[in-house]
Amino acid sequence: MSLCLNSRCHQPNHPGNSSAVFCQACGTTLTLQGRYRVMRLLSDRSGFGRVYEAYEQNCPKLLKVLKASFNETPKALELFEKEAMVLSQLHHPGIPRIEPDGYFQVSVKGLDYPLHCIVMEKIEGLNLRQWMQQQGSHPIGEAQALQWIQQLVEVLHLIHHQNYFHRDIKPENIMLRETGQLVLVDFGAARQITETYLAQIGQSGGITALSSAGYTPPEQEQGQAVPQSDFYALGRTFVYLLTTKHPTDQTIYDPFSNEFVWRSFAAHISPPLAQLLDDMIAPRAIDRPKNTAEILNRLHQIRAGLSASDLQTPTQVEATLELDPLSPSPTREDRARPSSQTAWQGGRTQNIEERKTLRLRRWWLGGAGCAGLIAIAAVSGWYFSDRAPLPAAEETPQHQAQKSVLLVRTLSGHTSSVNAIALIPGVNQLVSGSADTTIKQWNLTTGGEIRTLTGHTSFINALALSPSGQILASGSADKTIRLWDLTTGDLLGVLTGHVSSVNALAISHSGQRLISGSADGTIKNWALDTYQELGAPVCEATIAT
Numbered sequence: 001m002s003l004c005l006n007s008r009c010h011q012p013n014h015p016g017n018s019s020a021v022f023c024q025a026c027g028t029t030l031t032l033q034g035r036y037r038v039m040r041l042l043s044d045r046s047g048f049g050r051v052y053e054a055y056e057q058n059c060p061k062l063l064k065v066l067k068a069s070f071n072e073t074p075k076a077l078e079l080f081e082k083e084a085m086v087l088s089q090l091h092h093p094g095i096p097r098i099e100p101d102g103y104f105q106v107s108v109k110g111l112d113y114p115l116h117c118i119v120m121e122k123i124e125g126l127n128l129r130q131w132m133q134q135q136g137s138h139p140i141g142e143a144q145a146l147q148w149i150q151q152l153v154e155v156l157h158l159i160h161h162q163n164y165f166h167r168d169i170k171p172e173n174i175m176l177r178e179t180g181q182l183v184l185v186d187f188g189a190a191r192q193i194t195e196t197y198l199a200q201i202g203q204s205g206g207i208t209a210l211s212s213a214g215y216t217p218p219e220q221e222q223g224q225a226v227p228q229s230d231f232y233a234l235g236r237t238f239v240y241l242l243t244t245k246h247p248t249d250q251t252i253y254d255p256f257s258n259e260f261v262w263r264s265f266a267a268h269i270s271p272p273l274a275q276l277l278d279d280m281i282a283p284r285a286i287d288r289p290k291n292t293a294e295i296l297n298r299l300h301q302i303r304a305g306l307s308a309s310d311l312q313t314p315t316q317v318e319a320t321l322e323l324d325p326l327s328p329s330p331t332r333e334d335r336a337r338p339s340s341q342t343a344w345q346g347g348r349t350q351n352i353e354e355r356k357t358l359r360l361r362r363w364w365l366g367g368a369g370c371a372g373l374i375a376i377a378a379v380s381g382w383y384f385s386d387r388a389p390l391p392a393a394e395e396t397p398q399h400q401a402q403k404s405v406l407l408v409r410t411l412s413g414h415t416s417s418v419n420a421i422a423l424i425p426g427v428n429q430l431v432s433g434s435a436d437t438t439i440k441q442w443n444l445t446t447g448g449e450i451r452t453l454t455g456h457t458s459f460i461n462a463l464a465l466s467p468s469g470q471i472l473a474s475g476s477a478d479k480t481i482r483l484w485d486l487t488t489g490d491l492l493g494v495l496t497g498h499v500s501s502v503n504a505l506a507i508s509h510s511g512q513r514l515i516s517g518s519a520d521g522t523i524k525n526w527a528l529d530t531y532q533e534l535g536a537p538v539c540e541a542t543i544a545t
Helices: 074-089 128-134 142-161 195-200 228-243 271-280 292-305 332-336 352-369 397-401
Strands: 036-046 049-056 059-066 103-106 115-121 125-127 174-177 182-184 371-379 405-424 429-434 439-443 449-453 460-465 471-476 481-485 490-495 502-507 513-518 522-527
Touching (some): 036 059, 049 115, 059 074, 074 115, 128 228, 142 292, 405 439
Parallel strands (some): 460 502
Antiparallel strands (some): 174 182, 439 449, 460 471
């Protein structure tokens, strides 16, 4: 159905608009620039504009229309037009594509002002705030953080070298493509670096301040942003991703002392990465990295100084550690504190026993944020220590309370976060789904990989097994459900119908029905014998925009 953009139209979504040239309620043209038809409103909370989904023939686009209340505000109109100008000059997979004529004005019948419009590439995916919520609000791991920082700094490298800086980096303004590429969006606040601008920021009054609580640096709050302001906002963004805590959360920020203490909530990352982020969020711009090249160089050094076992859980646990389940987790500062037996060189702990302890603690604390690994554990009477277990007769209640989980084997092979696992009934096998878009089938007896199932084009979010264990259903952020024969690895079928990520799956006890839940707000009921949807959705939720 086509949507009418005339704010005075009494029925902008008239049923007859679907194939009409003009709105059946008010007569306004439904085709913008002779090319774009507006389908639905996506959001009216995006800065100065309302955001719509539009189509140019069969190609989806994102349409931004300046809100009428800002039409008489010169600064708002300037920022709106600037977004189109900046994007048309930048070409990178981490920046939304826009044509040189992507900004235009449309005269609407009955309105005494034009509609200011921007048409750009529609990024299929979630912003990082939504992605974190979808993933259960678990902190990301170090490997993923390094990869994402690299991607975004490369985008900033291009922007800054074109004499622009973004000025509004935050999780909501970073989208995740289905390919795994991060995209920096919302360039309405972007600023060109000119001699006039540099002169102005040294004068009283500065430039118009743009602020996002917790992510905006002090100098920008005063209307005097500089390129290093982007580094501050990016660093604060990754503090959120690594801790799941908003920068204004009083557990990490004390407004009375203006102290920002976050490392203890990201105990799974290395001191070199933590130090880089602390340097990026330094209160004074002069104390931050001077340019993107410096950050990229430090990222390279971090990768070079940390082995694969430092970035991920090791494939074997070589030592044990006594853990008191009631005691607080050790902080990063505690781990990095030098001792007579330990020295930190190049970001690596030299003491062997401490390295082993650190690895096991990372396994214990990593949770869903640990990229590419599945920990298979069994309950055991052994302590996590180098002491022999006490005979059962000698165990005290305190010793019994200290019984913990012993890591039997670690399965490695995925290259990104593991989002779903399922045990295959009747055999000692496991299937795992990952953000690397693959599904792996494992032999738990040997720890070997049986096969890898490929076909999805985005994150695997959900897995479900038939009661027989023969059929596997996988749900993905690519909006599809795939059905697999686990005895052969063959693809049996692809179910389509959801318009957003498939996040949950369940198969009935009879093995005849599949239920799927999606970020599009619907639950669908499928027949596994025909691979068809059974009638209307079981439930449909309203998604707040």
